[in-house]
Amino acid sequence: DTAVSQTPKYLVTQMGNDKSIKCEQNLGHDTMYWYKQDSKKFLKIMFSYNNKELIINETVPNRFSPKSPDKAHLNLHINSLELGDSAVYFCASSQGRGAGGYTFGSGTRLTVV
């Protein structure tokens, strides 16, 4: 009965590969997000979707492409992986604009070698 679930939890891959991270929420929320947490624990928003529509697209390389097939899912596809993409990626969701706060998944640790 996990509220926000991400798969996989760990991902180790070589430079140049393409990989996807999946996220699903069962809270009935209408907004979903992707955050990147670097090695110093700094959290940076990457994307935000509301009812399958892109709301926020921060300065992220276009190698990163989010896809929202429905409002319960927000997947992240990364092309041509680079060493600097190594980080923990968190999916989150909220109802509306998030006045009640966000619910986070447990994260996907991506290591590019």
Place this chain on the structure above:
Amino acid sequence: AQSVTQLGSHVSVSEGALVLLRCNYSSSVPPYLFWYVQYPNQGLQLLLKYTSAATLVKGINGFEAEFKKSETSFHLTKPSAHMSDAAEYFCAVSDLNNNNDMRFGAGTRLTVKP
């Protein structure tokens, strides 16, 4: 644009001592403010939130925070630290007029000594 600054990247207290984690915000409109906790290898969990109701907000695990507009602060406190409180704590601000954009502080690592 709104932002938060957490003073002190690392705070260490003894078990049973007062916990004080500092957060100052910058926002051109009345902000919504949040504290989250992150335990090792886990996601962020909401501790408490301020959404323009009472200025003293109580959260989970005995934590509370006070919104002080004059000081642009939203410090997190707990009267008596427990070993299980050791974690990373993040302050966050959201300007709900800016398309759901929640901004996080750099985090404060809390260590609790026996």
